[in-house]
Amino acid sequence: MADVSMEKIVQLCKSRGFVFPSSEIYGGFAAVYDYGQLGVELANNIKSAWWKAMVQYRSDVVGLDSAIFMSPKVWEASGHVTGFSDPLAECKSCHARVRVDHLLEEIGVIADEKMSEEQINSLFTENMAKVACPKCGKHDFSPAKSFNLLVKANLGNFTNDLTREPVYLRGETCQGIYVNFANVLTSSRKRVPFGIAQIGKAFRNEITARQFVFRTREFEQMEMQYFTHPDQEMVEYERLRQLRWQYYLDLGIKAENLQWHKHENLVFYAKEAYDIEYRYPFGFTELEGVHARGDYDLTQHSKFSGTMLDYTDPVTNEKYTPHIIESSVGVGRTLLAVLVDAYTEEEVEGEVRVVLKLPKALAPMKIAVLPLSKKEELQGPANNILTSLKRNWMVDYDETQSIGKRYRRQDEIGTPYCVTVDFETLNDQAVTVRDRDTMAQERVAIVDLENYFKQKLA
Ligand code: ATP
Numbered sequence: 001m002a003d004v005s006m007e008k009i010v011q012l013c014k015s016r017g018f019v020f021p022s023s024e025i026y027g028g029f030a031a032v033y034d035y036g037q038l039g040v041e042l043a044n045n046i047k048s049a050w051w052k053a054m055v056q057y058r059s060d061v062v063g064l065d066s067a068i069f070m071s072p073k074v075w076e077a078s079g080h081v082t083g084f085s086d087p088l089a090e091c092k093s094c095h096a097r098v099r100v101d102h103l104l105e106e107i108g109v110i111a112d113e114k115m116s117e118e119q120i121n122s123l124f125t126e127n128m129a130k131v132a133c134p135k136c137g138k139h140d141f142s143p144a145k146s147f148n149l150l151v152k153a154n155l156g157n158f159t160n161d162l163t164r165e166p167v168y169l170r171g172e173t174c175q176g177i178y179v180n181f182a183n184v185l186t187s188s189r190k191r192v193p194f195g196i197a198q199i200g201k202a203f204r205n206e207i208t209a210r211q212f213v214f215r216t217r218e219f220e221q222m223e224m225q226y227f228t229h230p231d232q233e234m235v236e237y238e239r240l241r242q243l244r245w246q247y248y249l250d251l252g253i254k255a256e257n258l259q260w261h262k263h264e265n266l267v268f269y270a271k272e273a274y275d276i277e278y279r280y281p282f283g284f285t286e287l288e289g290v291h292a293r294g295d296y297d298l299t300q301h302s303k304f305s306g307t308m309l310d311y312t313d314p315v316t317n318e319k320y321t322p323h324i325i326e327s328s329v330g331v332g333r334t335l336l337a338v339l340v341d342a343y344t345e346e347e348v349e350g351e352v353r354v355v356l357k358l359p360k361a362l363a364p365m366k367i368a369v370l371p372l373s374k375k376e377e378l379q380g381p382a383n384n385i386l387t388s389l390k391r392n393w394m395v396d397y398d399e400t401q402s403i404g405k406r407y408r409r410q411d412e413i414g415t416p417y418c419v420t421v422d423f424e425t426l427n428d429q430a431v432t433v434r435d436r437d438t439m440a441q442e443r444v445a446i447v448d449l450e451n452y453f454k455q456k457l458a
Contacts, residue, residue, distance in 0.1 A: 004343040006281045009336070010212055012354075016413050018042065018339070018364075019213060031209030031217040038413055039335070041364030041394055043220075046334050047199050049361060050222045053247050054197045054327075061195035061224060062188050066176025068201060069155055072165040074175050077304035078297070080150055084171055087111065087120045088147035088207050096135035099207045100124050100144040103131040112265040120144050134210075151203040151217070169203035174326060176200070177225045178297045181309050181322075192311050192322050193236060195226035199331070211282060213332035220331035227311070227322035230295065233271060237292040237325045241274060244290055244327050248276065252359030253341050259284055269296035271323075278337040287337055288329035295321040338362060342414060348439075356414030357437060360457055365415045366393040367453060370406050372422040374399050382421040385431065385446060389419075392450065393457065411436055417456065419449070 013019040017036035021028040035043055055063045075081050087100040100120060101111040107130050111120045121144050124131075129139055151169040170176065177196045184196055199222045206217050213219075228236045241260075248258055261284075263273035271292035278287040298309040298321050312319045342358045360366065367389055371382035379399070389395045396415060398406050403420065410418050420432040430445045433452070444452050 004281060004340055004345075006212060009281070009339055009343065012343070012356075012412065013039070013212075013339070018335075031206055031215065033213050033216060033332075038364040042338070042358075042362060043331050043335055045362045045364070046331055046338065047220075047222065049251060050247075050329075050334075051197070051199065053250070054195075054222070054224045058195075060190070060193065061197050061226075062184060062190065064177060064180060064184065064196050064198040065200065066173070066180060066198060068170050068203075069153070069167060070170060070175060070179070072167055073304055074179060074301075075150060075168050075171070077300045078175055078178075079300070080168075080171055081148075084150055085146040085148045086207055087117070087124075087144040089124065089141040089144045091133040091136060091138060092140040092142060093138040094133060094136040096133055097207055098133065098141065100141075102208065103134075107131060110265075112263075114265050114267060117144065117146050134208075147205070147207055149204040149206065151205055170201075171204055172202050172223070172328070173198050173200045173221045174223045174225050174297075174328065177223065178301055178309075178324075179305075181227065181298060181301075182307065185311070191314065193226060193228045193232060195224050197222075197224040199223075211280075213336050214280065214282075214285070216332060221328060222331060222334075223326060223328045225297075226325045226327075227298075228325060229313075230320060230323050233292055233294070233323040233325060237272060237290075240325050240327060241290050244276060244288060248287075251338070252362070253278070253337060257337075257341055258287075261286070269294045276329075278333070278340075280336065280340060287333050288327065291326050291328075293324045293326060295323050297324055298322060353408065353411060355411040355436060358414035358416075360416045363414045363416055364394060365396040365410070365413060366417065366457055368396040368398060368406070368410045368415045368418045370397075370403060370410075370418055370420050371399050372403060372420060377426060378421050378423070381425055381446070385419060385421065385449065388450065389453065393453065407434065417453065 016038060018039035020034045020036050022032035022034050023029045055061050089098055089100050091098065104111045104123060104127060107127060109123060109127055111123050124144050128141065132139055150171050152166045153169055155167045157164060177198060199220060201218060202221045203218050206215055226236060226240060249255060257279040259277050261275040261277050266273055271294050273291040275286040276288040277284040302309045310319055310321045342356045344355045344357050346353045346355060369382050369386045371378040386395055386397050407418055416436045418434040425431055430443050432441050433444050434441045
């Protein structure tokens with residue numbers, strides 16, 4: 001288990017403005033969260049790091065931003081309408097709804113997505129005495145039923161005609177990539193192998209609403225789908241696996257908190273599937289999926305749309321349906337992993353110092369400008385420094401409470417540097433810069449500050 005509890009993370013997120021429960025003044029809205037003033041910065045920095053690694057630094061991947069609403073046919077072709085479901089049961093005593101595969105997993109019994117409703121039910125009945133309702137602790141449940149996770153909408157349904165095909169909020173972002181394969185191919189002049197990446201919202205009727213932003217009903221995904229020659233699929237897959245592992249190390253995640261999990265029971269079209277798991281406070285669990293999907297996606301969309309999504313090699317003239325390897329990760333799961341990884345408690349002069357040792361690139365605020373007193377003579381230079389630094393970085397400003405308390409506050413939100421403007425500044429035109437991790441302080445001339453931080457935050 002991680003060294004920090006979920007309670008501490010949730011509390012920090014709420015009190016400092018990273019994450020708030022949705023619609024809180026109305027009592028909240030289960031499994032939906034809002035990102036506050038620091039959360040939105042952290043999430044933006046995570047998305048930017050991902051985009052740089054997956055699109056900007058590569059010449060074989062392009063970006064996309066497809067719509068959330070899509071033709072209902074997309075979800076039929078993808079298999080989501082019939083097969084995108086989790087096994088749900090109800091506690092006969094308190095009526096809590098539970099995910100049967102998760103309950104079984106807790107006692108070491110694997111009920112995977114390939115199993116039929118009957119198979120899961122027979123496992124469930126066999127083990128019913130051993131699994132307890134997370135709400136009331138009883139052991140009596142209704143039989144498990146497949147519960148479809150797609151979220152229905154009534155977009156454009158002005159007639160209230162319920163016999164019309166339902167429209168869905170997308171359950172994953174990658175379908176928007178598959179259906180644009182031909183558009184990107186002809187407009188970008190890319191050749192196989194190449195990839196399409198996108199970041200966007202996805203929606204799922206998750207049965208259980210636990211574990212904070214780890215599992216939410218509305219969330220953002222960062223997905224890259226890579227189109228390969230069938231013979232090259234597994235070679236490219238190994239390359240992608242290594243790349244994604246290195247990505248987390250480069251992001252600053254500790255290697256000991258990451259592990260691979262190999263899927264043993266694959267869906268029929270998959271060649272291989274691994275998850276990168278992170279050591280969350282509730283145990284090692286999926287952070288990202290890296291999967292080799294064969295030609296399933298393009299074949300299905302060719303069949304259902306009538307548009308052949310194949311590829312002709314311009315050199316060899318070979319015609320084939322590209323195979324797809326994918327990397328798929330949630331912004332919320334990354335944000336939670338980053339926070340858990342960075343959370344540190346240290347003893348300083350007999351007191352506990354809470355520090356978020358966030359990688360500088362991810363820190364929501366890079367610098368805090370702190371005038372030693374609220375006196376006008378310090379506010380003037382402090383504000384000038386603030387305005388000038390803000391051109392390059394997100395900079396916080398705080399002039400209330402003792403300087404020690406203000407340092408602690410910035411430590412708690414992971415700000416790498418504090419700039420203190422004191423009375424000496426008026427004489428020497430210099431400020432004190434304090435380092436979050438070492439707490440070391442040094443005097444830097446105001447004229448040199450911009451270059452100083454350009455080097456420190458590079
Ligand atoms: P799980 O088994 O945990 O339900 P999954 O295997 O269904 O996840 P995928 O469909 O592979 O997840 O989605 C890819 C990624 O999207 C996941 O690795 C995760 O990071 C993220 N993700 C999926 N569902 C959610 C959710 N409900 N809330 C937040 N992130 C999610």
